[in-house]
Amino acid sequence: MIPDTVFDKIDEESLPEKLILLRGNAIISVMVTQTDFRVxxxxxxxxxxxxxxxxxVWFEMGRADFCRQAGFDYKNLEDTGFYLVVARLECxxxxxxxxxDLVRIETRLVSLSRKLMTFEYRVINISQKEALAGEGKTVLVCIDRQGRPASLPSDVTGRLQDCITPSGGKLHASIPGG
Amino acid sequence: MIPDTVFDKIDEESLPEKLILLRGNAIISVMVTQTDFRVxxxxxxxxxxxxxxxxxVWFEMGRADFCRQAGFDYKNLEDTGFYLVVARLECxxxxxxxxxDLVRIETRLVSLSRKLMTFEYRVINISQKEALAGEGKTVLVCIDRQGRPASLPSDVTGRLQDCITPSGGKLHASIPGG
Amino acid sequence: MIPDTVFDKIDEESLPEKLILLRGNAIISVMVTQTDFRVxxxxxxxxxxxxxxxxxVWFEMGRADFCRQAGFDYKNLEDTGFYLVVARLECxxxxxxxxxDLVRIETRLVSLSRKLMTFEYRVINISQKEALAGEGKTVLVCIDRQGRPASLPSDVTGRLQDCITPSGGKLHASIPGG
Amino acid sequence: MIPDTVFDKIDEESLPEKLILLRGNAIISVMVTQTDFRVxxxxxxxxxxxxxxxxxVWFEMGRADFCRQAGFDYKNLEDTGFYLVVARLECxxxxxxxxxDLVRIETRLVSLSRKLMTFEYRVINISQKEALAGEGKTVLVCIDRQGRPASLPSDVTGRLQDCITPSGGKLHASIPGG
Known part of the structure; x- marks a missing residue:
């Protein structure tokens, strides 16, 4: 519950979609990606x-779009010998x-360390008045080609660092047009 | 590792497989079902x-076998107009x-009310020295044909009542032959 | 191989996408729908x-888009008590x-009777210079709620009648922009 | 219905399950594998x-069991750098x-060359009086790690050579106990 927040969408198309969250006096940039498809x-x-x-499966599609918008392709990450595996899933x-039904997955990155990243998801049923159909969370671990835990490449963590949103279940419940 | 417990398998084939768990002086009957398949x-x-x-998907197969062994077919439940839907999933x-790989899903029922049931699962890789490959939990809700929350039929809760195992992640870690 | 054909796309957005095929002196209208997604x-x-x-699965998505563009929703067909089931599949x-990879399914209806319809599909890998990744064909049968063979509702066959394309594997190989 | 044939199951457990088919005076050895599972x-x-x-997916499970029974593991084939890919599917x-429903996939190998193998499948609904639920056929091609067409290893073709069954849709329609 973040009652005193104001969202405002930055509109530059070439950049990742970002939102500005005012929390008290602090301005927090929020990146939420949207992935739409039909059931x-x-x-x-x-x-x-x-x-x-x-x-x-849909969460994974959301993650792929999030990473793409953050500036790196998950496919390229695998080509350089790093893999992300799901260590924990909640739904x-x-x-x-x-x-x-037309469905939208909203994805955001809520925490990031050198070896772990946590994403949160909201499943929106666009065809049913944008009803919330579900919520989820996944913790991902980076491994190398031999399956050993590995540190994420620094250019990846660098790009993702700016895209973290502090957790909070209802944070982007009221994104205009979202 | 549960050093101070003793398991003993009841061998009567026509009954649900049950285990006896001695915890201190208390004797607890434990029903765990096993569902085997290859990846x-x-x-x-x-x-x-x-x-x-x-x-x-595999958890669901485990649940089906658990219910069958508890004495009712999930398919029959649907035929009488009741459905179980997953409300919450953790893995x-x-x-x-x-x-x-030859995989075994161990399934047990950890709680039951008139409208909710919670199952826990262990995923065992038989092909890899019975390594623990994962653990999971699902909360299921009973609904009727119109999708409204409903109470489980009393004959179903009656049969399941005897099959509840108090929760505890490592409870059946050392089932002999498991 | 239809060497002497010329394709030309009709551009009115509100209508189903259609193509004009000149075969000798005959003008044949061709409807091909495109369904794009990522693997x-x-x-x-x-x-x-x-x-x-x-x-x-992708062919089925192509069929859904084809029917939608032909003017009826498969979902609505089911709501009126008619179902289409796949009787034969080739790939x-x-x-x-x-x-x-960005993939495009091209779908067309090659034959239609009161009880049967045959669709053909092409799988195009947009990410790989639009290489042809596969081709397929499905024969669908109409059944009623009891699973008995049934005639398609006449408004459905009426709408689809105009959308039939004579078969021929390479017919739309050279659709401009396709 | 194959009135003038006689099947007889060879019972040695360590060998692939084989059937003897008398067709006129000729004795044909027939290997059909059975893969059972629930929907x-x-x-x-x-x-x-x-x-x-x-x-x-089920056909693929049938193929895996067939290969295993013929004496080689598909997994091992991949470990040595050879892959089988489906080039053609019919169902x-x-x-x-x-x-x-309890389902049985009956699988047999109907042709084999150095680069191609063709399997045929029958889908039997054991739960519905062993009704025939479907039939299928797949053509598989051998490729190497680079995705180029390759010849199957000779020990694999050697093992499979003995397991070929001449095609014919209803050949094992009346396998006793099948």
């Missing part, structure tokens, strides 16, 4: 809803998603 | 490991699983 | 390529698709 | 049936499969 028929189950196992399911 | 090629990803989004990934 | 990490396998089982794999 | 909830779709895109869907 595939193959993703529904016998209850005519998206099966819960697809949310982690809350709030409302069902049906076939063909 | 499918389609479940691996570019890192040559099982993609993390399959663990929730920790401990070690990678590769193609064709 | 998900979860769709790759241990060979670092998209697993072949995802192509049918040829021509070149690998890697993680994050 | 996962996550494999169903909004029609409450297994989504058609899972059949290719006919005959009857729906529902959640929890």
């Amino acid at each position: 595939r028929y193959s993703e529904t189950d016998g209850q005519r809803r998206a099966h819960h196992s697809h949310y982690p 809350q399911y709030k409302a069902p998603l049906e076939y063909d | 499918r090629y389609s479940e691996t990803d570019g890192q040559r490991r099982a993609h993390h989004s399959h663990y929730p 920790q990934y401990k070690a990678p699983l590769e193609y064709d | 998900r990490y979860s769709e790759t396998d241990g060979q670092r390529r998209a697993h072949h089982s995802h192509y049918p 040829q794999y021509k070149a690998p698709l890697e993680y994050d | 996962r909830y996550s494999e169903t779709d909004g029609q409450r049936r297994a989504h058609h895109s899972h059949y290719p 006919q869907y005959k009857a729906p499969l529902e959640y929890d």
Whole structure:
């Protein structure tokens, strides 16, 4: 709950989408990426809803877009011999998603160290008045080609450092147009 | 490592598999089900490991076997108009699983109310000296055909009541033959 | 091989995308829809390529877009009690698709009767100089809520009738901008 | 229905399961492997049936078991730098499969050359009186680490050579106990 905050979207298209968060007198820059897609028929189950196992897949799509917008391609990271693996996953399911619903994953990076990064996600059902369909969190670890823990390359942490958003479940609940 | 406990498997095949846990002087009956399968090629990803989004699918298979062993078929539950939906999922990934690895999901029910049930899972890599590959937890909610929260049928809760195991991450770490 | 054909794209945005095919002196209207997406990490396998089982999923996405552009939503069809099921699937794999590759599915309807429809697909790797990554074909049957064969509603066949393209594997190989 | 043939199962457990087919006076040795599993909830779709895109996944499981029974592990093949990729897939869907149905994939190798192998599959719904739920066919190509076409290692073709079954859709329709 951050009742006294004001969001304002910076509009320069060539830069990562960022938000300005005023918390008391402090100005905090917030980067949230949006990944939109439709629920595939193959993703529904016998209850005519998206099966819960697809949310982690969607989170991963959100992460890929976040990294791309932060200035590095996850694919390139793998080409240089570093991999990110999910060490921990949490997901809350709030409302069902049906076939063909237009879904938006909002992704932000809430913490970063040399070996760990934590992302948070919100699943928005655009087709249902932008209802919150779920929330999630993943902790990722960097490993090398042999599967040993490794430090993230410094150019990657450098780019990501500016994109961290302090955690808080409802932070971007009221992004205008979001 | 649970040095001061003794497990003993009850061997009657027609009954749910149960374990006896001595904790201090108390005797606790423990039902843990085992679901074995091999990692499918389609479940691996570019890192040559099982993609993390399959663990929730395997947990669900574990739940199905648990319910079957507890005496009711999830399929029949749906036929009577009740559905279980995952409201919350947690998963920790401990070690990678590769193609064709023989995997065991150990499933137990750790809490039950009229509208909620919580399962815990352990993912064991039989092919790799029974290494612990992951752990998970899901909270399930009962809903009716209209998607409204509903109470579980009493015959279902009746059957499950006897199958609850008090929580505790390492409880069945040393099940003989497990 | 249709060496003596000329394609020309009709540009009115509000209409389904159509192409004009001159075959000898005959003018044939051709509707081809395009569905673009990136290969998900979860769709790759241990060979670092998209697993072949995802192509049918992508064909289905192509079909959904085709129907939408032809003027009816598959979701609405199900709401009225009719379902389309795949009776036959064929797929040829021509070149690998890697993680994050931008892929285009080109979809067209090659035949239609009251109970059957046949779609053909081309899988284009936009990220690799628009290389042809695969081709496919599905035959779909209409069934009712009880799973019995049924005739497609006449408004659906009416809309689709105008969207049929005579078969021919390389027909839209040279769509300008396609 | 193959009225004038007689099948007889060879029973030595350490050998691949083989069948003897008498066709006229000729004795043909037939190897068919069986892979059993239950339809996962996550494999169903909004029609409450297994989504058609899972059949290719099941065929792959059948192939893995076939190779294992023929005396080589597909995983080991990859470790030596050779990969099998699906070049062509065909599938006919005959009857729906529902959640929890016990399914059997029958797999056989119908042709083999140094660079290509063709498998055929039957999908049997054990839970529904062994009804035929589908049939399929895949052509596989051998490639090396660089993705170039390669010849299969001779020890692999040697082992598989004995396991080829002449094609014919209904060949093992009446395998006793099958």
